Structures are given as structure tokens and as C-alpha cells.
Amino acid sequence: MTSFSARRARLCQRMAPGAVAILPTAPEVSRNSDSDYPYRHDSCFYYLTGFTEPGSVLVLVAAHGSAPAQAVLFCRQKNAEREVWDGFRHGPDGAKAAFGFDAAFPIDELDTEMARLLANAPATYHALGHSAALDLQMKTWLGSVRRQARSGVTAPTVAHDLLALLDEMRLFKDDGEQALMLRAATISGQAHARAMRASRAGMFEYEIEAELLHEFRRNGAQFPAYTPIVAAGANACVLHYTVNNAQSRDGDLILIDAGCELDSYAADITRTYPVNGRFTEPQKILYELVLAAQAAALEQVRPGTIYTAIHDAAVRVLAQGMLDTGLLAKQKFGSVDDVIAERAYQQFYMHGTGHWLGLDVHDTGAYRDVHAEGKPSRALQPGMVLTVEPGIYVRPAQGVPEQFWHIGIRVEDDVLVTAAGHAILSEAAPKTVAAIEQTMRRAP
Template sequence: MRTLKILLLTLFAVSLSLSQDYDLLPPSFFKANREELMKQIGNEAIAIFYSNSLKTRSNDVEYRFKQDNNFFYLTGLEEPDAVLVLVPVGFAPSVLKLATRATGKYYDVTLDTIKSDFKIRELLFLKERDSLREVWTGRTLGTKGAMEKLGIQLALPIEEFKNVIRSIIFSSRAKTIYFPYPVGCFEGTLKDIIEVLESIVSSQRGRLQFADPSFILAKMRMVKKPEEIKLIQKAVDITVKAHRQVMMSCEPGMYEYEIQAIAEYVFTKLGAEYPAFPSIIASGENSVILHYSSNRKKISDGDLIVVDIGAEYHNYCADVTRTIPASGRFTPEQREVYEIVLKAQEETIKLVRPGVSFIDLQLKATEIIAEGLLKLGIIKDKNEARKYFMHGVTHHLGLDVHDVGVPGNLEPGMVITIEPGIYIPAGADCDPKYWNIGVRIEDDILVTKDGYAVLSSGAPKTIDEIERLMKRRGIGNEPID
């Protein structure tokens, strides 16, 4: 009995070794995405997708691995050097048996268990488990694990791709290969894949052609499923808590990187795997730089600080911006500019509902900012507003912080940002009292059936709310011995 208990505990530990999270997307989510993609491309095509590879940072140190988002959306796999092949019409297992006969040390056992009338429609190639490698880099799924844990129909070692892909393409009688052809140089596993596919297409010139699946996937990904919205909300909730700690901790004399450290500590403490993008902590003259990210300046009394941050939780991103006064109180000039941006944001959010165009949102935000700047005398004509508000007011949010989408109007299930801003650099053609005032306010918005829901409403954004919270002490005020 004691031996049985030890065995069960060991198996339980192994099952948790790849991930100890209990809110991951289920295999059925990725299966549904694969089925939808095959429906979109039709029976006269196949689709081939490749994962990201590990990238070298320096010498023998690699960057932390981040999966290609389309590949993740279709598989759920978080490992490098893998290939997914989707064949809507399916092919018989005998195709693989014939193709692997020359090397056939691999899958005779697996294939012999498959019924002869069974059609293989999805095939994942990935690295097989290697006990020596796993000592250094951790446990991987391998082919058996991919089928069991990811619900993939059939998985083979990556080395078999070049041996079987030609037979799969010909047996399916495909006329089109959907393949996200990479731009620029490529090496390693991806280089081998490209060479094989180019050889096949070249030998079948006139019968086979490449097509890009990006548009199809962008259309699928831009409308989020309920389980995706749940993960985005989690990422947003973590980001909101980070903003609150930043507001409570901020004080003159700190460095921008200290504010970054507070935010990213909260991300990690609350379970986010990454920042969704390089954190922007832009104080004083840096507040007018849209994507400033060096975060090395010492924060001065009187500075405004644009804090544009977002957690990434289980691959899904948040993107929330607040602008706060280093001293805890806005100056009169800062207050004037801030109130214009806040009004622009609130009025633009009110427009969000199904059927509204992205252009409508942009025009509303620009109109209100132009009116406000004109009233303050910062511009003399409404057309000059673009000098100080030069970016889009919205973008999709999801697996990417600037997520994919296709032209059109808002639909239920979309998650977007609303983020107007005003940026007045030193030397601008206006009263110098407004110089080096940069303000951006950004929230994450779910488009609902009847309108919208602000996912990031927990982050204070009115002047009174911000100033009140900044009177409290935060985790960043504690000394480090």
C-alpha cells in the first residue's frame, strides 16, 4: 500500500511538473480553433504553422522563450521548434507508414493502433523527450504528452517532418499550402522546413501555391471567446493593482526604474508570467515621448509621470495607462491638460458599442482634444491638434498587446483600448508653462452585446481619486536593507 501511495504521488508530481496553474485554457479551446481554421481554408488546402525558436541573447545565454501567438492559439504548446500540419480532408495512416518505412524506427506501434479507415487531420511535429536535456532545461511534453495533454490527434518527432510532409501534401491532393512565410533570415528547424516546402512547391509549379493564413487568423482572434476574456480580465486586474501600488509609492527623488520595479514586482507576485511590453515610466520631459522605455531618469518634484504598463497572464495581455504627479498633486497647468484628456477618453468610451467604426472613435477623441487645446490657447486652429495628439486612440488587445484584427466595425467580444493623449514638448509654439506636459489615459474595454464594459475601472483616473490614493504609502516606500 505504501508503495502504491508513493507511485501515485510521483505520478501526480510529474503531471504538475510542466505547469502548476489551474486556469489554463483547455485542449478543447485549441481544438475548436483548429477546426474553425480548417473550415475556413477548405478541403483543397492544407495549413502548416511553425513555433518560435529559442533566441540567443549573448554567447550561451538565451532569451526567455515566448511562443508565436498564432501557433499557441492553434495548439497551446509552449515549446520551441515544432510544426503543426492541418489537413481538412484528412489522410490515411498508411501514408505515414509508407513515408516512414525507410526510417521506420518511430511510429509503427502508434500507427498500428489506428483503424485503417481513420483519417488524420492534424499532425504535430515536436522534439521528443530527452532525459539528458531535461536535466538542464526542464521537462517537455514529447509526442505522447502532446497527444495526451494538448488533445492533438497525432504527434511525431520533428525530425520526421521532412520524411513525411511530401507524402501528406500529395495524398491530400491539396492545391494550396497556407503557410505564414517569414520575412528576413531564418535558421535551424525553420530553415529546414522552408527548404523542404520550397522544394515541393518548385517541383509542382503550377499545381501548388502558397497562401498567407494571417488574415483568417486575425479575423478569428479579434473576437474573444469567454475563456479568453477571463484571462484578459485577470491580466488587467493584476495591472490595476500594480497601478495602485505605483500611485501609493511614487515620490520625488525616486528613479523611473524604481517605479518600473514596483509595477513588475506586483505582476510577478500575482502570477503574471511577463510584462506584456516594456514598461513605460516617463517623467518630466520624457512624458512627451510616446514609447519611452529606458526608465533611468531621476523623478523631480513637479514632474508628471506617464505610467503605461501591462501584465501578461497565460499569454493574454493588459495595457493600462495612468498619468500621475510626482508630488502627489497636479499643478494648475497639469490639471488643465489632464482634464482635456480625461474628457476625451470618457466621451470616446461612451461611443463604444457594436457597429461603431474605429474611425468614429478617433474622430471623437480628436474633436474633444482640439476643442480643449484651442480653449487653452495652445493651438490656434483645430487642425493643429495632431501636433499634440499624434497617435491612434484605440487598438485590439489579446494575445498581442497590439493584437491582430481586420478592418471593420466593433463587434461583441472584441477587447480594445481607449487611450487619448496630449504631448507638449519643450519649445512648442505655446505658453512655456505647458512645456513638458505629457498626459495619456488608457483603459481596456470589452465590447458587449449592448455597449461596453471597462475592464480596468479599478485603476483611479480622476484627479481627486489619484491625489487621494497618493497620500497613502505603498510597497515601494519600504527600505531595502
């Protein structure tokens, strides 16, 4: 409770005095006529409340003069009958006591109370343009306040984007978040190791996926953080492959991009390994190249380094490797600088080398310093968590050595920026050729 209330207080301090912020949680979504998709709350709402029930709205009022800041929750009423069917509800009184709000009301009273809370407020904060329903509600609430003008009540005249403040706050993980993310990455790494041990030529991708999901859940993770990618052979050259229904063949590589969600925090790990437990020489050559690219990128993860330096370091190693292996012809490209200048490497490496990680898999936070002239790449700072994930994907093409065709490799780790440099959170997932082959020699 302390961390959530502290975050609310920090946000209120960044708001204009007396301003009002409105943040609803995510709605429930119907899956079919008789069931909903498994409910997952809004990440920003959870970041400020720790409250996971649907049908809820958080309202913050910043301090103004002698009036202190307020945190007000609107949520579902207690309902004994519905709790028999759907489970426990805190109700307004229970939520106020358990989560440290200054006040709590039934969600049915939201319209009435908002007219009161917005009266004489100078400004509002909400996620501008992100929800047509909320935009319409804001219009209704402001109309209610404006109708009180004859009695001297004024309506807010300025609207700010709440996410501009929250995104920057969420970019820096506190000690509790870092511990959760380490645990999520450890569970996910163990799941990757389990999948390696279980893999045999002839298994279907979904059988391997089942090993991942089993390990996630048996260790307390509530969900996969995203739809797992389990790609055998040529499927690994499809970046967002999620069908996971093909049968592996002896000699295939398996690319797994999967991580769990633990207490709302995501892990995101990719490993690539031979389904039969032994890399072929062409596979090993490209795998070691990707590992070298990741090592070069990881060397850049330290305070003060600009974010784009991570990608640039990986690209330089990959580009040199593409020339050395013949993926790119030296006769056409005289140097690594030529490969980079002409972006020729994008034939085999077409994505970025990472992203922020946290409550969302692709977490919030700007990648550029939007306040500086030219919006340069921002410098890394302690508390940031990001992925580092170079790869190489070789589709059949004229001039490309056939021994490398249909090989797709990505290696991805979750990395915390520390005062001294960085810490890899996902070390539980075997990564080197030797570690992978040793892991796969063990019985499941």
C-alpha cells in the first residue's frame, strides 16, 4: 500500500495545484456469448492503486493552498449474490481501508461526484484521445459544472495528457518493482530451460509451448505476458509467428520468445536452440554471431550511454558477420560502414535491439529527450529496465549461401540499468552453445 500511495502523492505533486486527474481501469471484454476474456486491469491504474477489480475509476485532486491532495476511488458495491458467482469484492469501504484512499464511492455515483470534484478546478488530467468513452464522459461532467456558472462555479479551462506524467514515472522501477521483475524473469528463464529439456525432434510447437505455460503457472505467474512464439525451422524467420502448430524436424532450430506476467509485471525472453540438442556448424556460426552482437550491445547498457548506442553496437557486429559469412557479398560492400550506410543488413536483421519493459511488455517511456533540441536519443539512467535482443533471419534468396537458409535466431535478455552498469535479470535461461547443449543432455 505504501508504494502505491507514494506514487499517487508524487503524481499529485507534478500536477497543477488544484487540478483533477481521472484514470479508469480497463473494461471487461466479452469473449463469446457466455464468457469474458480473462480480466487484466489497466497498467497505469494498477501502478497508482494496486486495485485489480474491474468497474473502477481513480480520481486524484492535487493540493491547493491549505487543501491537501486527495485520492478518491470509485468501485463496485459489495454484492453478496454476485460474489457467490464471481468472487470477492472489496466494496468502497473495504477498498478505502485496504488501499489507503482518502475516500471511496460506489461507481454508480461517479457522475454526481465528478461534478463536485471538478467544480472550480483549474485543469484536468486524463489520457487524451485514448478512450472515446472517457472523452464523452469528460464532456458530460464539464457540462454539469458549466451549468453552475450563475452561482459562481467555474469549470476547468485546461486539459493535460495524464500519460505524459505517468509514462515517465513508470520508466524508472523502484526496488519492489525490480524484485518482481527479477522473479518474473527467473520463472521465465526456468521455463525456457524446461522447454529445452523436453524438446525432441518430431514434437509439435504447441507441445513445447505447453511446457512453458506449465512452468509459468506452477511458479505462481498469473499469465503469459504475451502470446508465446514457439517457431520451428523456417517459422523462426517470421518475427511475430504465434500459430505454434507445426511439427519440428530433426535438425531444426526452435526459437522461443516467451515470458510470464507475475503480479502484473512482465518478463520477455528469447532463446534459440536445436530441437535435437546439437547445433549444426552453420547454425553455430550464426548463433555465435548473434551472441557476439548481444555482448557488444550489453556493453553499452550503463548510465549515461544514449539508448540508440545499444542498437548501433549490435548492428556493427552483425554487419561484419554478414560480410564474413557471405550473407552479404564483399564484392558489393567494401566495408561494414558501407553495409550500415546502405542499411543492407536489414535483409537479415530488420528490427530494433530492444524496448522498455515493465507493467507492459513494451513498456511506457520516451526513447528520446523530447525537451532537447532535435529530440536526441535519451541517456540511460539507473532504474530503467529494457530488453536487449539482436537476431538474424535468413530467408532463401539469390546469392545467400544455402547452408544458412531458413535459419532464424534471436537472443533476448531482460536488463536492469544499475549505478555500476547493468544487471541481467534473465540469467536463468541457458544462453551459450555449451550451456544449451548441456541442458538438453539432461532428462526432462
